[in-house]
Amino acid sequence: MTDWRHVLQRVDAYRWELPVDYKPGMRVPARIYADEALLAILEEEQALEQVANVATLPGIVWRSLAMPDIHWGYGFPIGGVAAMRVDDGVVSPGGVGFDINCGTRLITTTLTERDVAPRITDLVNQLFRDVPAGLGATGPLALTDAELDEVMVRGSAWMVERGYGWRDDLEVTENGGCLAGADPAAVSARARRRGSAQLGTLGAGNHFLEVQVVDTVYDPAVAARFDISAPGQVVVFLHCGSRGFGHQVCQDYLAVMEVAAARYDIQLPDKQLACAPIRSDEGQRYLAAMAAAANFAWANRQYITYWVRRSFEHVFHRTAEEMGMRLLYDVAHNMAKIEQHRFEGAEIELCVHRKGATRAFPAGHPDVPERYRDIGQPVLVPGDMGRYSFLAVGQQRAMEETWGSACHGAGRVCSRHAAKRLLKGVDVARRLADSGIVVRCHNRAALAEEASEAYKDVATVVDVLERAGISRNVAKMRPLGVIKG
Amino acid sequence: MLEHTADAGIVAHGSTLAETFAHAAEGMYALMVDLGGVYEAEAREVAASGEDLERLLTNWLLELLFVTETEGLVFRRFDVEVRGTTLRARAYGEALDPGRHELGGMVKGVTRHMMEVVPEDGGFRARVLFDL
Secondary structure: OOOHHHHOEEEEOOEEEEOOOOOOOOOOOEEEEOOHHHHHHHOOOOHHHHHHHHOOOOOEOOOEEEEEEEEOOOOOOEEEEEEEEOOOOEEOHHHOOOOOOOEEEEEEEEEEHHHHHHHHHHHHHHHHHHOOOOOOOOOOOOOOHHHHHHHHHHOHHHHHHOOOOOHHHHHOEHHHHOOOOOOHHHOOHHHHHHHHOOOOOOOOOOOEEEEEEEEEEOOHHHHHHOOOOOOOEEEEEEEEOOHHHHHHHHHHHHHHHHHHHHHOOOOOOOHHHOOEEOOOHHHHHHHHHHHHHHHHHHHHHHHHHHHHHHHHHHHHOOOOOOOOOOEEEEEEOEEEEEEEEEEOOEEEEEEEEEEOEEEOOOOOOOOOOHHHOOOOOEEEEOOOOOOOEEEEEEOHHHHHHOOOEEEOOOOEOOOHHHHHHHOOOOOHHHHHHHOOOEEEEOOHHHHHHHOHHHEOOHHHHHHHHHHOOOEEEEEEEEEEEEEEO | OEEOOOOEEEEEEEOOHHHHHHHHHHHHHHHHEOHHHOOOOEEEEEEEEOOOHHHHHHHHHHHHHHHHHHHOEEEEEEEEEEEOOEEEEEEEEEEOOOOOOOEOOOOOEEOOOOOEEEEEOOEEEEEEEEEO
């Protein structure tokens, strides 16, 4: 195993670099945002080697970047950011991930812990019944082929027009909930088949829906602009993506890219990094299919939001409007986007891969919703179900160093299997209940895989980014109720 | 079983390619459900091909996953026949029943990271990492 301490160069307490001569083929250095404690965790696995592998891809600019929640992925590390020049760079499905536009959404309420705590079991049960988890072959929305095409092209707007949401929801969704350039013809019949049965479902694994309460407000002025008023306020945090649809798109194009990479003579240190030039036919078709999957994911989160509001209405006998259930923000964390950035004094067009990383645009950026433009984009950082999650805001330095990107969560610290072994005999649901957190899940055995022990402490992750000037913490929320697929 | 921070993988062995591929499929389903509790109530014919053995293995497992996702079936036993880089198989199992089966994690994809199909001790060894 590599002794990273001899290889990594310290930039400052929160920035470390692997020099460009660390391994043959690297075109740029790799940079890791971490403190000493997080680095010690990373030494156990191959994530750093993967950051270096990404640095070998054609057209990569500035650095192969790793956020503090980085962990061992396949091909790209999870928590990685890499920007390629559109002119001569590549796009890689592995740099987006299987769950295309997996992302998070935060919904505020004007309810307080005092209103919700006495009803939390009823509320969690209601959400568990209303929000489809997606087990089984048929989904909650029986779409025709033509309707599925429209979802692929229009994303969240398709749902909002059918009554599954509010107009305002679109304004505070990344990209307005619709990525341009989606082409249903670039999507396989198999992806359609998997997708049509799963639109409007949460899915399993690390996906969740949580009823949370604001625990700490770090920046009251910014928090107020995000409709977060004070500790005790109840919010809803959602994490899910494009389900089997996105997985199939990724799987289909991994095969396409493997052939393409050989054809364009691109040397790959790992087959999961398979890629093609952005300007090639393969690259363009992938981006068109990826956009379709991204729009599917936004429609999915929008539909679930509708059921979250309905569940609250059912339990509290008030309208969602009366309970102030506004969408605060929806942000993607598995995506490749064509963006304009300033680099070495010039404007360049880049394909920014964010694999387990979110956008974190600062105040003034035109892609920040108008409502928040003078303060910056909300950054949603879920932790594990036993501890807490964070709301942060993008800072100018992110634009200068990370292509306007930040972390996407806590990051795993041990494998699913290791977590189960560690917690053998422990009733995780019971343990959470004892600390006042109500959990409902479809697969009780899998709960251990998602327990606090399986993850890094998300507080240390967001603190590193705050100290590095990438994002600033706004509020911390703790869970009251958790729903797992 | 292989341990990976994000996901899980398997290493399968067999005296022939067919046996190795059958064991790989068994390993994949063992991640999803306790195979001891699965009946052989139904069977499905599955065919796959690939440019090389790694792609064949990938496509074989993907064919099975597609049946699992669209028909809700899980399999516990496989009769596999490999010719060159094509494969025909019969998979035996039943409908997934969360009330009766002991579930693990749902395998959602087959990655190419660390994949190998190599000769070993007169037989073969296959390594696959899954996306869960």
